[in-house]
Amino acid sequence: MTNLPLQTTWFLPRGELSRLIETLRADGYEVVGPTVDQGAIVYSEIRSTDDLPKGWTETQGPGQYRLERRTDDAYFGFTVGPHSWKKYLFPPLVTVSTAERTPDGWSISDGKNDPPKYAFLGVRACELAAIAVQDRTFLHGPYVDPVYKARRDQAFIIAVNCTQAASTCFCTSMGTGPRCTRGFDLALTELPAGFLVEVGSPAGEALAARLPLVEAAEDHTREAEARRQNAVDQIQRRMDTTGIRDLLLQNLEHPRWSDVAQRCLSCTNCTMVCPTCFCHSVRDVSDLTGDQARRERQWDSCFNLDFSYMNGGPVRNDVRSRYRQWLTHKLASWFDQFDVSGCVGCGRCITWCPVGIDLTEEVAAIRSSDGLQRPPVSPAAT
Amino acid sequence: MTLQTGINPWQSHPAVIESITLEVAGVATFRLRLQSEELAASYRFEPGQFNMLWVPGAGEVAISLSADPNGAGPLDHTIRAAGNVTRLLFRQTHGSVIGLRGPYGTSWPLEQAVGSHVILIAGGIGLAPLRPAILALLAQRDRYESLTLLCGARSPDTLLYPAERAEWERGGMKVLTTVDRADGQWKGAVGVVTLLLDRLTLPDPQQTTVFMCGPEIMMRFCALTALDRGIPAENLWLSAERNMQCAVGLCGHCQWGPNFVCREGPVFRYDRIAPFLNVEGL
Ligand code: SF4
Numbered sequence: 274m275t276n277l278p279l280q281t282t283w284f285l286p287r288g289e290l291s292r293l294i295e296t297l298r299a300d301g302y303e304v305v306g307p308t309v310d311q312g313a314i315v316y317s318e319i320r321s322t323d324d325l326p327k328g329w330t331e332t333q334g335p336g337q338y339r340l341e342r343r344t345d346d347a348y349f350g351f352t353v354g355p356h357s358w359k360k361y362l363f364p365p366l367v368t369v370s371t372a373e374r375t376p377d378g379w380s381i382s383d384g385k386n387d388p389p390k391y392a393f394l395g396v397r398a399c400e401l402a403a404i405a406v407q408d409r410t411f412l413h414g415p416y417v418d419p420v421y422k423a424r425r426d427q428a429f430i431i432a433v434n435c436t437q438a439a440s441t442c443f444c445t446s447m448g449t450g451p452r453c454t455r456g457f458d459l460a461l462t463e464l465p466a467g468f469l470v471e472v473g474s475p476a477g478e479a480l481a482a483r484l485p486l487v488e489a490a491e492d493h494t495r496e497a498e499a500r501r502q503n504a505v506d507q508i509q510r511r512m513d514t515t516g517i518r519d520l521l522l523q524n525l526e527h528p529r530w531s532d533v534a535q536r537c538l539s540c541t542n543c544t545m546v547c548p549t550c551f552c553h554s555v556r557d558v559s560d561l562t563g564d565q566a567r568r569e570r571q572w573d574s575c576f577n578l579d580f581s582y583m584n585g586g587p588v589r590n591d592v593r594s595r596y597r598q599w600l601t602h603k604l605a606s607w608f609d610q611f612d613v614s615g616c617v618g619c620g621r622c623i624t625w626c627p628v629g630i631d632l633t634e635e636v637a638a639i640r641s642s643d644g645l646q647r648p649p650v651s652p653a654a655t
Numbered sequence: 656m657t658l659q660t661g662i663n664p665w666q667s668h669p670a671v672i673e674s675i676t677l678e679v680a681g682v683a684t685f686r687l688r689l690q691s692e693e694l695a696a697s698y699r700f701e702p703g704q705f706n707m708l709w710v711p712g713a714g715e716v717a718i719s720l721s722a723d724p725n726g727a728g729p730l731d732h733t734i735r736a737a738g739n740v741t742r743l744l745f746r747q748t749h750g751s752v753i754g755l756r757g758p759y760g761t762s763w764p765l766e767q768a769v770g771s772h773v774i775l776i777a778g779g780i781g782l783a784p785l786r787p788a789i790l791a792l793l794a795q796r797d798r799y800e801s802l803t804l805l806c807g808a809r810s811p812d813t814l815l816y817p818a819e820r821a822e823w824e825r826g827g828m829k830v831l832t833t834v835d836r837a838d839g840q841w842k843g844a845v846g847v848v849t850l851l852l853d854r855l856t857l858p859d860p861q862q863t864t865v866f867m868c869g870p871e872i873m874m875r876f877c878a879l880t881a882l883d884r885g886i887p888a889e890n891l892w893l894s895a896e897r898n899m900q901c902a903v904g905l906c907g908h909c910q911w912g913p914n915f916v917c918r919e920g921p922v923f924r925y926d927r928i929a930p931f932l933n934v935e936g937l
Pocket residue numbers: 543546547548549603615616617618619620621622623632
């Protein structure tokens with residue numbers, strides 16, 4: 274089983290999935306994957322296959338999520354829940370620097386940054402794309418975020434190809450899925466008898482060499498293909514992305530923004546569940562004596578009123594301007610900033626919006642009455 | 656060099672407050688010096704750039720440098736006590752230590768303006784981020800056709816750097832001032848700063864460069880007036896302000912259309928942000 278060539282497809286018998294988890298744990302990884310908690314499938318530490326959502330699935334719709342029993346024992350028979358991997362790579366709360374009072378002022382140092390080695394088990398195609406999007410923000414700009422980098426550099430990624438889709442999924446419109454094509458160490462496709470395994474990196478190859486893999490039989494490959502096609506066929510939601518950047522930036526005064534503002538609660542849910550949203554705020558925390566202080570970075574949302582606060586008041590004073598900021602950032606100005614869309618089509622913001630606002634519908638509404646407001650739009654100043 | 660070369664873009668460096676000079680009510684100039692002599696000697700900035708100042712326990716605030724950019728002198732920051740952090744800054748005394756990181760952002764295009772008539776327009780405390788540009792322009796006075804500073808303030812007692820104006824005039828800069836509300840002694844103009852621009856003789860509008868810093872509405876109207884007077888849009892520059900929490904394009908707070916003001920700004924060329932300048936609440 275040594276010297277597995279890249280590109281070969283292997284098969285992991287169902288009973289050996291635990292070996293994968295054990296091997297990673299023995300290598301010092303904290304394995305993180307899907308698990309059922311409080312009525313949803315979320316990401317948490319996985320110690321054995323018992324922690325996986327075996328036999329569970331979900332139905333999703335705008336503002337709706339419901340766990341359901343499957344008729345089989347599939348481990349990965351669902352799509353994406355409220356969590357995304359960003360909670361591990363870009364932690365919701367982290368210390369970025371500390372200061373300690375000394376006789377001649379302050380001694381300033383970096384926050385502690387020695388995260389565990391994570392192995393992500395069950396990363397979907399849209400999520401691989403989302404990680405690649407956040408890589409651009411945190412790793413490929415003029416400044417590298419040390420917190421993200423320390424976690425990302427060590428992460429081992431085991432992707433899982435979707436074999437079904439939720440009603441909220443639209444990865445096909447965004448060109449991100451449902452097939453996992455890059456950005457993983459190993460990729461699995463689940464079949465009743467086991468998992469088809471594809472190798473995506475030298476690290477994946479090294480791990481595969483230590484697993485009890487057999488060469489995939491032709492009907493395994495064919496069945497996996499059929500199951501992956503099933504996911505493609507189930508995707509109903511569409512977003513027309515033709516010229517979407519200019520469409521949105523040229524319609525900054527479109528009446529639809531006021532319309533959606535009537536429905537939006539500005540609750541921030543969409544930004545919290547979105548796997549690419551990166552905005553955060555930094556605030557000071559000090560001890561009672563004031564001799565120790567630290568800067569804590571915390572997820573923030575453009576839906577919070579004080580997000581844009583300046584002396585004299587917030588710039589985005591109403592829900593209209595805040596929803597407009599969210600949508601135009603995701604789907605338009607992200608291209609200027611990172612040369613990629615900020616939306617990967619995972620559908621989380623649709624499912625977890627308490628009032629079921631669906632960005633694909635908002636875009637369609639603006640597109641159908643485009644032209645009401647079309648001042649020329651220049652690219653970002655450089 | 657800058658202080659940003661470390662592994663951690665959040666890393667601040669201790670800086671001593673050498674002096675605090677009250678300018679006008681609620682506005683003071685903080686003279687800072689990096690505690691590390693090595694950093695202090697190598698620190699350089701361009702006019703228009705800003706630093707993040709940290710009062711440990713209170714927070715950070717983005718403040719434009721108003722210091723002389725020529726040489727490695729002390730780092731002056733003219734600050735208005737407006738929020739939590741700035742109010743705490745005002746409670747520091749000289750000798751106190753705070754954190755500093757920077758400089759960040761874009762700068763006034765002094766090189767591109769060579770050979771042209773340069774007009775600087777300041778509204779209120781907007782004069783502070785222009786001060787390094789004024790000093791840099793005056794230091795190379797003969798490279799520019801003419802230098803004019805148009806200042807607007809609420810009232811005569813809120814005019815920044817009153818003592819320096821005579822010096823700037825002696826150095827070859829025309830200084831015109833207007834106030835919203837005059838008092839008994841006031842001999843200058845009364846009204847908004849756009850009026851000064853309206854009345855200014857422009858020998859060669861095509862070869863005129865404008866730097867603006869002040870409230871957004873002021874800059875919007877000044878830009879329109881400048882365009883009316885025949886100054887090309889690509890010769891107009893302004894300094895914008897937004898909520899800033901990281902200064903390195905990571906926190907998302909400073910977004911203005913596609914721009915991160917901390918990175919693509921604070922100094923923008925007018926024609927590049929004009930579509931966003933006129934949208935309410937963007
Ligand atoms: S905007 Fe919505 S659909 Fe797009 S990536 Fe974010 S959560 Fe997923």
